[in-house]
Amino acid sequence: MSVRSSLLAILSEGPAYGYQLRGEFDLRTGGTWPLNVGQVYSTLERLERDGLVDRSGSDEEGRVRYTLTEAGSAEVRSWLVTPVQRQATRDELAMKLAIAATLPGVAMADIIQIQRSSTLAHLQALTRTKADAAVPSTASELAWSLVVESMLFQAEAEVRWLDHSEAVIAKAVRRGLIGVPAITQSSTAKTEVPR
Amino acid sequence: MSVRSSLLAILSEGPAYGYQLRGEFDLRTGGTWPLNVGQVYSTLERLERDGLVDRSGSDEEGRVRYTLTEAGSAEVRSWLVTPVQRQATRDELAMKLAIAATLPGVAMADIIQIQRSSTLAHLQALTRTKADAAVPSTASELAWSLVVESMLFQAEAEVRWLDHSEAVIAKAVRRGLIGVPAITQSSTAKTEVPR
DNA sequence: CGACACATGTAACACGTTACATGATTTG
């Protein structure tokens, strides 16, 4: 519900039209997660259905103006003071590694290596991006820098976790908890893994 | 697509029936993200629709048995060697803070404080959980410990980022980039923020 | 017997996301 909530929050600054909301969203998040215009309109439709926004006619230029309702204002206030519960959200990477670790014939070291390369590349790109950025002089630039730094912190933690997992798994392999696939000519071809 | 991929991956160990898949999933992820049984069946339906699994009759006890197809096997192999692209995924918390930072009349310090309390509580719970856990003696227990540690690393990074953001924002406030809401009797009541 | 776990399934809905259609306006 993050797009939905964000659009609602932007509307709390005052009425706006659909296309404008896309621009505001992209501006405030620095284009990190580009938003398809179509999504803005479908989201606005759902927000209207739920009584959180109203179509308050048109502005001077004939564009459809959306305004927060009282319920919408309340929702924004509630959103702002309610912490994001990350523990409830499924973590795609953690899930993948956990499942993979329980599968026989999976080269965990390789999987971790691949993921780390990808994450490190991302990390480098982020570092470059941050270095190129000037000191924020507007609220939007500040917001964008928060986003970039969030990704940096997260990517760093991810690499550390991968390193840690690699060691833990290596130890488990030594203790015979999980196996490593044999490296043979045929191991690159389709291999059936009977239970 | 993480549930879908995980179920598919579990099936790569051999045929299984719906209810069993739920159990396997919960076991391997340590019940961290409990899976509604209904979701297993709807996911299996979609996997069958996409030609990744087949209903291979019933097992000895009359339970519906699902088997991976060749395409399904290929999909699993592909999933395992493809890194998770986190940069493309929207980060709910980063988005929220970024949007909030651009809104006038928002007490960023309070929002960050609330989030940090929540994350720290989560962190404590995780630390306790980990301390209570024995050294993993099966692949499933190992997988679960990876999940817990992933959440630990992530929560720690989150707290560090929140601390960092707090400082950055405080500086921005001092530089007049963003404002702080006045603390008045009426500021708890509905306040209109004209643009 | 009644409660509970096992087992399968379906209907409905949520949000996110894309592709496409349509027209007005601006700009090289």
Next chain:
DNA sequence: CAAATCATGTAACGTGTTACATGTGTCG
């Protein structure tokens, strides 16, 4: 004029998720 941008919308689909119905077997 042609292309691009602005602006609104819709139809369709994807996964995730829940609530519910239904039946079997088991155990106290």
